[in-house]
Amino acid sequence: VSPIKSIALLGYGVVGSGVLELINRNKKSNFEKYSEEIAVTKILVRNLDKYKDDIHSNLITDQFQDILDADVDIAVEVMGGLEPSHAYVEQLISKGVHIVTANKDLIAEFGDSLHKVALDKDVQLKYEASVGGGIPILRPVEECLIGNRIDNIVAILNGTTNFILSKMYSENMGYNEALKLAQDKGFAEANPESDVMGYDAARKLSIISSIAYEKNLSWKSIPTEGITNLDEQDIENAKYIQSKIKLLAMSSVKNNKVYASVRPVMVKEVSQIAKIDNEFNGIRLNGDAVGEVMFTGKGAGKLPTASAVYGDILNIITNRKNRYEFRRKKVENVEPYWPYTSKWLLRIASEDKAAMLGNIFKVFSNYPVELMNTTSLDLLVVVEVGNEEILNRKIDELMDSPIVHSVKPLICLDEESL
Amino acid sequence: VSPIKSIALLGYGVVGSGVLELINRNKKSNFEKYSEEIAVTKILVRNLDKYKDDIHSNLITDQFQDILDADVDIAVEVMGGLEPSHAYVEQLISKGVHIVTANKDLIAEFGDSLHKVALDKDVQLKYEASVGGGIPILRPVEECLIGNRIDNIVAILNGTTNFILSKMYSENMGYNEALKLAQDKGFAEANPESDVMGYDAARKLSIISSIAYEKNLSWKSIPTEGITNLDEQDIENAKYIQSKIKLLAMSSVKNNKVYASVRPVMVKEVSQIAKIDNEFNGIRLNGDAVGEVMFTGKGAGKLPTASAVYGDILNIITNRKNRYEFRRKKVENVEPYWPYTSKWLLRIASEDKAAMLGNIFKVFSNYPVELMNTTSLDLLVVVEVGNEEILNRKIDELMDSPIVHSVKPLICLDEESL
Numbered sequence: 001v002s003p004i005k006s007i008a009l010l011g012y013g014v015v016g017s018g019v020l021e022l023i024n025r026n027k028k029s030n031f032e033k034y035s036e037e038i039a040v041t042k043i044l045v046r047n048l049d050k051y052k053d054d055i056h057s058n059l060i061t062d063q064f065q066d067i068l069d070a071d072v073d074i075a076v077e078v079m080g081g082l083e084p085s086h087a088y089v090e091q092l093i094s095k096g097v098h099i100v101t102a103n104k105d106l107i108a109e110f111g112d113s114l115h116k117v118a119l120d121k122d123v124q125l126k127y128e129a130s131v132g133g134g135i136p137i138l139r140p141v142e143e144c145l146i147g148n149r150i151d152n153i154v155a156i157l158n159g160t161t162n163f164i165l166s167k168m169y170s171e172n173m174g175y176n177e178a179l180k181l182a183q184d185k186g187f188a189e190a191n192p193e194s195d196v197m198g199y200d201a202a203r204k205l206s207i208i209s210s211i212a213y214e215k216n217l218s219w220k221s222i223p224t225e226g227i228t229n230l231d232e233q234d235i236e237n238a239k240y241i242q243s244k245i246k247l248l249a250m251s252s253v254k255n256n257k258v259y260a261s262v263r264p265v266m267v268k269e270v271s272q273i274a275k276i277d278n279e280f281n282g283i284r285l286n287g288d289a290v291g292e293v294m295f296t297g298k299g300a301g302k303l304p305t306a307s308a309v310y311g312d313i314l315n316i317i318t319n320r321k322n323r324y325e326f327r328r329k330k331v332e333n334v335e336p337y338w339p340y341t342s343k344w345l346l347r348i349a350s351e352d353k354a355a356m357l358g359n360i361f362k363v364f365s366n367y368p369v370e371l372m373n374t375t376s377l378d379l380l381v382v383v384e385v386g387n388e389e390i391l392n393r394k395i396d397e398l399m400d401s402p403i404v405h406s407v408k409p410l411i412c413l414d415e416e417s418l
Numbered sequence: 419v420s421p422i423k424s425i426a427l428l429g430y431g432v433v434g435s436g437v438l439e440l441i442n443r444n445k446k447s448n449f450e451k452y453s454e455e456i457a458v459t460k461i462l463v464r465n466l467d468k469y470k471d472d473i474h475s476n477l478i479t480d481q482f483q484d485i486l487d488a489d490v491d492i493a494v495e496v497m498g499g500l501e502p503s504h505a506y507v508e509q510l511i512s513k514g515v516h517i518v519t520a521n522k523d524l525i526a527e528f529g530d531s532l533h534k535v536a537l538d539k540d541v542q543l544k545y546e547a548s549v550g551g552g553i554p555i556l557r558p559v560e561e562c563l564i565g566n567r568i569d570n571i572v573a574i575l576n577g578t579t580n581f582i583l584s585k586m587y588s589e590n591m592g593y594n595e596a597l598k599l600a601q602d603k604g605f606a607e608a609n610p611e612s613d614v615m616g617y618d619a620a621r622k623l624s625i626i627s628s629i630a631y632e633k634n635l636s637w638k639s640i641p642t643e644g645i646t647n648l649d650e651q652d653i654e655n656a657k658y659i660q661s662k663i664k665l666l667a668m669s670s671v672k673n674n675k676v677y678a679s680v681r682p683v684m685v686k687e688v689s690q691i692a693k694i695d696n697e698f699n700g701i702r703l704n705g706d707a708v709g710e711v712m713f714t715g716k717g718a719g720k721l722p723t724a725s726a727v728y729g730d731i732l733n734i735i736t737n738r739k740n741r742y743e744f745r746r747k748k749v750e751n752v753e754p755y756w757p758y759t760s761k762w763l764l765r766i767a768s769e770d771k772a773a774m775l776g777n778i779f780k781v782f783s784n785y786p787v788e789l790m791n792t793t794s795l796d797l798l799v800v801v802e803v804g805n806e807e808i809l810n811r812k813i814d815e816l817m818d819s820p821i822v823h824s825v826k827p828l829i830c831l832d833e834e835s836l
Binding site for chain 2: 141272289295297
């Protein structure tokens with residue numbers, strides 16, 4: 001293996017400049033231990049004019065061909081988005097260049113095909129920053145916990161939605177007000193769709209689950225519900241049962257089948273996952289040897305993300321190879337319905353609450369039913385059923401009645417059932 | 419580098435049999451990827467007779483010389499204790515054998531000298547299991563967070579004392595009753611001194627702090643206070659200010675000086691560290707790039723410990739070298755006094771509470787003083803001072819009065835000051 005000498009940055013925005021900051025500041029303490037020649041030799045940007053006065057202007061180019069032509073050993077992709085990132089990364093891997101990326105969209109979408117090329121070329125493709133930002137998670141799972149069969153993941157993987165939900169809970173903000181605040185603080189983008197619809201969390205869940213279960217999962221097969229349907233009443237309802245609503249990314253393996261979902265969940269205020277507030281992320285997993293372990297920290301931001309990217313760069317320099325042979329496997333789909341016995345809070349809008357309640361007890365006659373906060377405008381009941389398919393059938397039955405307008409289910413999990 | 423073929427177990431007790439269980443069960447999925455020949459070839463035990471009928475009896479010996487003579491590549495030290503573990507490990511390293519150990523006593527006491535031999539022999543010495551049991555912590559800090567300057571660690575590193583304190587808090591048990599329960603459950607040893615006096619936590623704190631700060635710290639220079647002086651009244655006092663008492667292992671770096679201590683701390687019930695209960699461990703650290711990250715999980719037990727040992731074995735097999743050059747540095751002492759502005763709860767036994775209160779306001783005339791729960795038998799006040807040296811001087815002044823019997827200080831930390 002020839003030693004690493006030359007690093008290229010693809011992208012020089014917030015994260016890219018953070019990575020360069022860490023590289024320069026740690027040059028003496030880290031890089032020079034391995035080789036005095038290691039340096040950033042090229043930086044790819046979109047708009048050359050913006051960087052005319054940058055101290056690194058001599059390294060900057062807007063031509064991808066310059067990167068390809070340079071004798072680069074590691075390319076750090078921090079441009080984001082799918083294209084041209086995907087095309088660039090694929091060409092570089094084919095040329096034998098190691099890749100470090102923070103791009104969860106890229107890995108969730110093309111990780112499979114990129115890994116195949118990387119495995120063939122014996123090139124490293126690393127993306128610790130793509131899940132949980134700066135929180136060490138992919139490598140601890142892949143290396144430290146390798147002796148375990150991991151069967152369960154419960155995580156808060158999107159800081160934007162967690163911030164919004166935290167503000168709705170702790171400061172009684174409405175959804176739109178909280179979203180606006182998140183945008184003002186730089187936690188949410190002008191177009192927040194990928195965050196608030198849950199897609200960002202689903203992508204990250206597919207990445208961490210694929211590694212934990214050594215299966216090749218497609219993020220598109222994960223049932224995904226965002227937070228856009230939640231209002232103040234839902235938060236009120238949660239408080240009434242000493243719970244918070246969190247957008248949880250959950251997956252589990254049972255009988256070699258993978259269940260996964262991203263959805264709002266009522267979690268007891270006293271549970272550990274409920275303590276992860278604002279822009280923080282948390283990942284809890286269960287291994288059959290280690291038991292439950294949990295990792296928390298900031299899931300995004302310039303330096304947290306750069307921290308993870310930098311760790312990956314050092315790993316390549318020190319010739320630590322990742323495995324990911326499971327990427328050669330056929331893509332597996334996930335089970336679409338929550339397969340476990342759980343409580344669900346049903347928020348039912350009806351013109352006749354009394355008659356509706358009778359209806360509910362009839363439809364759920366074989367299941368535990370609990371009536372909640374009767375002062376609420378909507379009828380609120382908590383039911384316990386064996387899985388989500390049963391629940392959906394029961395909700396369909398409820399909807400058959402002419403006096404019901406809508407039924408909104410929210411799963412309720414306590415520490416034991418999480 | 420010649421490939422790893424032969425593994426020896428030094429010790430075949432609870433952890434040793436857990437390690438063998440993980441090795442055998444993961445043989446196909448892990449070992450055989452690297453070499454079909456990797457196998458456990460020797461097991462060292464103290465009492466040969468006990469293992470006559472063991473299915474691995476053909477591998478078992480009670481002669482260390484057999485291990486030395488065998489062509490062993492990795493030795494897994496899970497005997498515990500200082501000697502003969504230390505002598506065995508040192509001889510094996512000198513012979514060029516890689517070491518994986520779960521033994522925090524060994525590493526805290528002899529890590530320094532063992533590392534020097536290991537660095538000279540280019541041999542790996544790994545001990546992920548020595549801190550936090552199965553929780554991935556040493557490698558994530560050393561590798562994933564390598565771009566950070568870590569300046570602060572707050573941790574619960576001893577499951578036994580955390581279990582005892584949890585029971586005293588949640589079930590109003592006395593110290594002795596809770597200790598007895600911990601012993602019955604197998605969390606505490608017959609001689610619990612090393613746990614309840616805080617030594618075990620101090621050893622672990624020196625190990626994780628050394629790696630995080632890349633300094634060579636001596637566990638013996640860490641001021642250490644256990645939980646043996648805590649009684650029901652202290653727990654009551656904690657509850658009165660919405661706090662729990664946790665045995666915290668804390669260290670920080672400021673102006674290149676290391677502060678460290680192990681001591682009981684009042685932490686707000688709402689803080690994340692307060693949520694780590696019973697036998698669980700938690701390590702929170704602050705890096706200048708990543709911000710605060712926290713790792714929680716089971717800090718001890720057969721399979722959690724084996725999980726970490728197994729991860730280390732796989733790392734050696736895949737030729738991932740650790741660094742630890744800081745071990746060549748001179749051993750640094752730590753600052754003995756808490757150097758930050760904090761609140762302290764003083765529990766004062768006095769024959770004249772009213773006069774004593776006047777005394778307190780005189781002695782702490784320039785500092786904020788708050789009178790607490792006046793129905794308590796002892797006088798309870800919360801004072802805020804700039805550091806522990808000031809506090810100690812003030813307590814000395816209080817003790818000058820003839821009407822005071824004792825002053826018991828407990829530091830009070832909220833999420834911000836932790």
